[in-house]
Amino acid sequence: MILNNLYATFDWAGTRVEPTPLAEPRLLLINHELADQMGLQGLSDRQWLDITSGTRLPTGMAPFAQVYAGHQFGGYSPRLGDGRALLLGEVEAPDGQRWDLHLKGAGKTPYSRFGDGRAVLRSSIREYLASEAMHHLGIPTTRALCLVGSDEPVYREEVESGAALLRAAASHVRFGHFEYFFYSGGEQHIATLLDYLIDTQWPDLAKDPQGYAALFERVVERTAHLIAQWQAVGFCHGVMNTDNMSILGLTLDYGPYGFLDAYDPYHICNHSDYAGRYAYDQQPAVGFWNLQRLAQSLSKLIPIEQLQEALGKYEYALLSTFSELMRQKLGLSGWQDEDPELFRQMFTLMAEQQVDYTAWFRRLSSLAAGGPVPEEILALLTKPDAWQEWFRRYQARLAVEHRGQVEKKAQMDLINPKYVLRNHLAEQAIKGAEQGDIGECERLLAILRRPFDEQPEAESYAQPAPDWAKQICVSCSS
Template sequence: MSSKVQFSHRFAELPQAFYTPVDPQPLDNLKLVVWNDDLAEQFAFSTTSQMTEDNIAAWFGMGENENFQPLAMKYAGHQFGAYNPELGDGRGLLLCEATNTEGEVFDIHLKGAGLTPYSRMGDGRAVLRSSIREYLCSEALAGLGIPTTRALGLVDSETPVYREQVESGAMLLRLARTHIRFGHFEHFFYTNQMAELKLLADKVIEWHFPHVVSETNPYAAFFNCVVDQTAEMIAYWQAYGFAHGVMNTDNMSIIGQTFDFGPFGFLDDYEPGYICNHSDYQGRYAYDQQPRVALWNLSALAHSLSPLIDKSLLEAALGQFETQYSHYFSQLMREKVGLLSKQDGDSELFNDMFDLLKANRVDFTRFFRQLSELDKLGREPVVDLVLDRESASAWLERYQLRCQTEFNDSGEAKSDLERCAAMRKVNPKYILRNYLAQQAIEKAQQGDYGMVRELAELLKHPFDDQPDKEAYAKLPPEWGKKMEISCSS
């Protein structure tokens, strides 16, 4: 760890109603699975080649590190719609903050660090399986340009952890602009700690929304920002076919970053009601329910902020969510299909496209990628994805006629080459399909971390043709589709 790095501990300076100091509990015989050199270099941290045993131990709580001041945050939250006051960092510790080379401050958080006062009936551990999934998915979303936390490093160990079976304990280092959640505000509201509620809002504004300080009502302006940033995050999820799986309010970042990866899944076949969490018996967190749930969660946050913000202002902000979400989603989808101008008939064209994908269970990611390669490959690869070839051909005919009415900045009709080149920058060739993650996990559990590292690098550049990685762009096998994932970790 370089001496040039600037560390801070702003959250630790808050009253202890906000957290409990806790030291990490060691794991046995740490093994470095993967280290994110690209991210490390942004902070002047050690890179993989510099990660000695002592360095690994220092990063993952096994040795002395004067820069860390570990603490477990206290919060609450609504889980599957039911309020739970007994939440907090049950297996993770906020170690400190670090400033990157751009002057941006990020939390450094250690997940799987052992028991805390908020572990409830758990053991405070994380297992290799779930830690690999979080590492890969956070980096996959970052590669796609989706607001997300990031993964810095991951270690395996010989410490046994008991879930459905015995697994190896692991630790994940996570970076985020903040670990403050909707549930932090809920905790102070429902326990009637109004001074702490106000202090938390003041600090969140100071740290993350300083531009609202000069507003007539900074608290209302802050909430407006939270609504807008959450709407944008959800629009990205929907546009890229990402299902989070467990959108409890304690898993909702106050700054609209994708947070706490568990039973997530990317769409394979386009199925709007896709449920990735096998514990989600009612489909509350199905892919097509995510915008609705986000608004529900924002309403829960609004209730917790009601001592600070007038009800009419909260309702006005919530009332803008659907408009904001629709704006962001429409913008993203227009970029994906290369139709940036708004014209009569576009709504029908888009609706018919989604109907075609749904009726024929077309692979979501592959469809848009093939559409972006019409200039190179022609129509056949798109039509081949659709069982009803006649309907696919008819829609493509309408789509290509519509493309002829798009113009560039010079006022000239956009060429297929120009349009498709732009589309390939927003339509990934590679995504983290669950079956790929599972294959990497199974190899890692046997001590082979090569596929984890390979996927981590691949997913940093999801839009690029990577000729030696074509196997990762293949359509999933039938057994690998619609895999439901456990929350257990």
């Protein structure tokens, strides 16, 4: 069921814009699982192609380019908005959930500035793969619904082929929406947006006399939980500008992201981030800084004391979530006072020896409370002898758990993925698609939809990255 676009009634929130159709579009990927969930299984391939290419939209869709602002790398940009994307409409799924349909690569809008309004195949594949990988890892995210390619040339650092990505989320409202109306004198619109979020996303707050304050507290906690999950799985967003921060606590706007290969707490995945503002170890602090910017934008509607009280819950929510995830990743069912030191020592050694992050935690499940360290773990270490004291402490800690090795390993394998979207895997899939073969994208998606399962036929996808992967460059144009 296609509903009228929310913003058809919020004409102050952007501009009605029709998409500019892609030239000679071709259908590449459809997320049938998600389409079924949304009640869209009846659409034909032709309809998916028409919608995602911007050629022909169903009745009821009201394409709309949102306006918002944002702090980009710490500096305020007063007018950003959907420069290459359009909200097409809302869908009400059979289970009652509402979904925004958001088309990236739809052509120029009033917010394109000097851009062409297009997306390229490379970045569209990266977002499709990443959003689905994150979803199946259990991390809140926007979802990819359909990908269309074309022969239309798009100019970036070099000429690339144009593409369009149809993505979905319960809402695409960002921190930057509130910043825009705060700095432009539209406080009444901030209240309208908050009321909309309560009405459509959190109706339990409708009768709360402190509804706006309770909503902000919820945003704080969701943001903290999200970033703790990023840190635990080794995910780097790369561009945590406030216009890329979801009010619902979703992973939003995949650009120069990356999953850690060799563990480096200072890893910078975005080659445009010269100062390392969005390095892996900075993400928790940036999340808090961004929430402070949101709090400022809400300060005329929520008392300062209540904003400060909500912000004060961020650190505890993030650290408690991260600590719980780390406890599970190490196979510990209880909590001991010495556990934080066990974690710190492990991360210090991992950084010194550049241990592969994903493979380390996955293989660690094979280590029993007693006995030798399995060879598959030692193979990840450049100086195994330096780990002997840590292994002794860790095995002693496991012995306190009084759980059998089979049970412990099974539980660890449910939290430690074997497969993540490493950059070199995405790069290989992109190269194939650029040459007209979408097969590797499909194979990779099938693997990433079962990240915790043993998949013997896909063992090579779980190996640490090859040396050539260090040369892959992703930036804000990715």
